[in-house]
Amino acid sequence: MTREELKAAAAAMLDRAYCPYSHFPVGAALECADGTVFTGCNVENAAYPAGLCAERNAMFHAVAEGHTDFRRIVIAGRGEDFCVPCGICRQVMREFAPELEIICLNGNGEERTFTLPELLPHSFGPESLG
Numbered sequence: 001m002t003r004e005e006l007k008a009a010a011a012a013m014l015d016r017a018y019c020p021y022s023h024f025p026v027g028a029a030l031e032c033a034d035g036t037v038f039t040g041c042n043v044e045n046a047a048y049p050a051g052l053c054a055e056r057n058a059m060f061h062a063v064a065e066g067h068t069d070f071r072r073i074v075i076a077g078r079g080e081d082f083c084v085p086c087g088i089c090r091q092v093m094r095e096f097a098p099e100l101e102i103i104c105l106n107g108n109g110e111e112r113t114f115t116l117p118e119l120l121p122h123s124f125g126p127e128s129l130g
């Protein structure tokens with residue numbers, strides 16, 4: 001999948017978001033090393049902490065299907081600001097892909113790309129356990 005196709009896959013997931021509480025839809029498309037793509041959207045719940053972010057939805061789906069080698073992820077939002085991943089999602093990315101490329105989109109279709117070390121410096125990972 002091309003970069004533009006991956007961006008389109010993330011944006012398409014905005015329509016699947018279940019966000020009746022925040023009204024803040026998020027879509028994600030995760031590309032694995034072999035090219036397989038997993039998508040996700042945020043799924044909220046009346047018991048608020050039970051909700052799940054779009055990125056973790058995509059990452060956990062990938063792991064459940066046997067994919068842990070993540071190459072890049074696109075995160076799409078509809079706001080003015082680029083939709084950057086929350087802290088918990090950054091930590092989950094760190095577990096599987098310490099150098100992950102993270103492409104963040106805003107509602108105008110503009111993008112900004114980060115690496116995970118930029119968003120989560122001095123991170124704690126599996127090797128930190130010794």
Ligand code: THU
Nearest residue numbers: 022024026042053054084085086
């Ligand atoms: N959200 C995501 O899905 N990903 C992020 O990185 C930021 C936040 C969701 C969680 C919640 O459903 C809504 O956006 C508002 O926080």
